[in-house]
Amino acid sequence: MNTQPDAAPGAETGETVFDFDQVFRSHYPRLARVIARLTGDPGRAEELAVEALWKLWRSPAAHGENAGGWLYRTAVRLGLNELRGAGRRARHESLADLTRGFPDPEQARAAEEERRQVREVLAALDPRQAALLVLRTSGLTYEELASALELNAASIGTFLSRAQQAFRKEYVKRYGPQ
Amino acid sequence: MDHNDSLWVDRRLESLEPPSDWQPDSAVALERFHRLRRQDTLARRRRIWIGVAAAVAAGLAMVVWVPRVFAPGHGVPGPGAAPLASPAAFRETGSPDAPIVAEIYSDYECGNCAALYLDTIPQLVADFVRTGKLRLLHRDLPLPQHRYSRLAARYANAAGRLGDYALAVDRIFRTQRDWSADGDVDASLAAALPAAEMARVRDLVRHPGDLDASIDADIAMARADDVRMTPTLVVVSGGERRALAPVPPYPLLKSYLDDLIKANCRENPQAARC
Numbered sequence: 477m478n479t480q481p482d483a484a485p486g487a488e489t490g491e492t493v494f495d496f497d498q499v500f501r502s503h504y505p506r507l508a509r510v511i512a513r514l515t516g517d518p519g520r521a522e523e524l525a526v527e528a529l530w531k532l533w534r535s536p537a538a539h540g541e542n543a544g545g546w547l548y549r550t551a552v553r554l555g556l557n558e559l560r561g562a563g564r565r566a567r568h569e570s571l572a573d574l575t576r577g578f579p580d581p582e583q584a585r586a587a588e589e590e591r592r593q594v595r596e597v598l599a600a601l602d603p604r605q606a607a608l609l610v611l612r613t614s615g616l617t618y619e620e621l622a623s624a625l626e627l628n629a630a631s632i633g634t635f636l637s638r639a640q641q642a643f644r645k646e647y648v649k650r651y652g653p654q
Numbered sequence: 655m656d657h658n659d660s661l662w663v664d665r666r667l668e669s670l671e672p673p674s675d676w677q678p679d680s681a682v683a684l685e686r687f688h689r690l691r692r693q694d695t696l697a698r699r700r701r702i703w704i705g706v707a708a709a710v711a712a713g714l715a716m717v718v719w720v721p722r723v724f725a726p727g728h729g730v731p732g733p734g735a736a737p738l739a740s741p742a743a744f745r746e747t748g749s750p751d752a753p754i755v756a757e758i759y760s761d762y763e764c765g766n767c768a769a770l771y772l773d774t775i776p777q778l779v780a781d782f783v784r785t786g787k788l789r790l791l792h793r794d795l796p797l798p799q800h801r802y803s804r805l806a807a808r809y810a811n812a813a814g815r816l817g818d819y820a821l822a823v824d825r826i827f828r829t830q831r832d833w834s835a836d837g838d839v840d841a842s843l844a845a846a847l848p849a850a851e852m853a854r855v856r857d858l859v860r861h862p863g864d865l866d867a868s869i870d871a872d873i874a875m876a877r878a879d880d881v882r883m884t885p886t887l888v889v890v891s892g893g894e895r896r897a898l899a900p901v902p903p904y905p906l907l908k909s910y911l912d913d914l915i916k917a918n919c920r921e922n923p924q925a926a927r928c
Contacts (some may be wrong), residue, residue: 508678513670596853
């Protein structure tokens with residue numbers, strides 16, 4: 477029984493509930509950047525990152541040590557769904573800043589063309605392979621990848637290698653060896 | 655795939671890097687999230703009111719149907735199949751007219767919850783529940799860091815449906831140290847319940863859909879009450895909900911409840927128990 481009525485939550489007199497705001501602050505920026513890789517639209521990526529966190533809040537069963545993994549899995553799924561919506565994709569391409577980092581319009585066009593091709597290949601891959609590639613490029617560690625994709629950490633290297641092979645094969649099939 | 659191929663794929667994927675001058679703002683997003691949450695809470699309340707209205711309408715319709723539904727021989731359970739008590743009923747103790755309701759959010763793996771149930775609740779029951787001043791309601795709040803607390807809640811609620819909630823809760827809390835090591839709630843409860851009843855408990859736990867729905871409803875309620883730790887006691891009186899967390903020592907809690915009852919009686923001298 478507690479003897480300190482004013483003790484803060486988390487004190488040894490009680491046990492704390494999942495701190496959602498803390499999870500939100502620590503994961504939101506990275507989630508938005510992961511989704512932006514897929515959508516190419518930062519504004520939409522911010523909305524979808526909030527949606528992923530909203531889904532977490534509505535899923536008490538996911539409130540545990542693995543909440544981060546659950547979030548990245550959901551975020552990539554939302555990003556891939558968005559990517560696969562052809563109409564939306566066209567809209568995002570029109571909204572994207574095509575000239576960022578490229579003063580030369582021809583260079584900008586080529587860079588945007590490459591981004592479009594990479595996204596199309598990702599959209600065509602097995603969702604788990606696409607997720608693995610995107611999350612790996614976003615800087616997640618092997619442990620984080622294993623948690624997000626519900627894989628054994630020791631197998632991540634093998635899965636990653638297969639995903640890279642699948643990506644290259646699909647890319648070459650669509651656009652030829654480059 | 656060789657190293658060069660891996661670099662080839664990485665180079666293409668790196669082209670998707672978002673603009674470096676774009677920094678997603680957590681504070682703005684969190685505000686947007688809380689706005690969504692408030693809208694959702696309002697929408698849910700509206701749904702609850704609609705549900706209540708629908709239930710009232712259904713209740714009125716039942717008045718017409720009762721004579722047929724409960725006609726002799728209609729829907730009578732077979733031998734040994736005791737009807738299931740409603741979850742809300744078996745988790746409540748005390749008079750429906752009690753001026754105060756105390757809702758206890760607890761987790762079966764939380765040591766302080768066990769202490770509250772085994773040491774404080776019996777005193778609360780003797781002083782307030784048996785005198786008609788307070789009604790107790792148990793709410794499940796299995797914390798995510800506790801692996802077996804949801805399982806324990808399922809067992810307790812399954813036993814509750816068969817009429818042995820208090821016995822199961824007492825047994826589960828008393829044997830907390832045993833089953834929290836390996837999750838074998840079953841063995842702990844089986845030592846306290848008759849074999850036939852335990853078999854029915856197991857059946858219910860094997861298909862936990864309904865049991866989990868009740869637990870999840872409590873978790874949603876905990877969110878609405880902004881409960882941040884277990885145990886938490888929410889005192890409902892005069893239409894207000896006040897969360898006590900941590901739960902104060904019993905003498906302080908008793909004094910608080912006595913004062914609350916006196917204040918209620920001053921405002922409404924005609925109320926029950928004044």
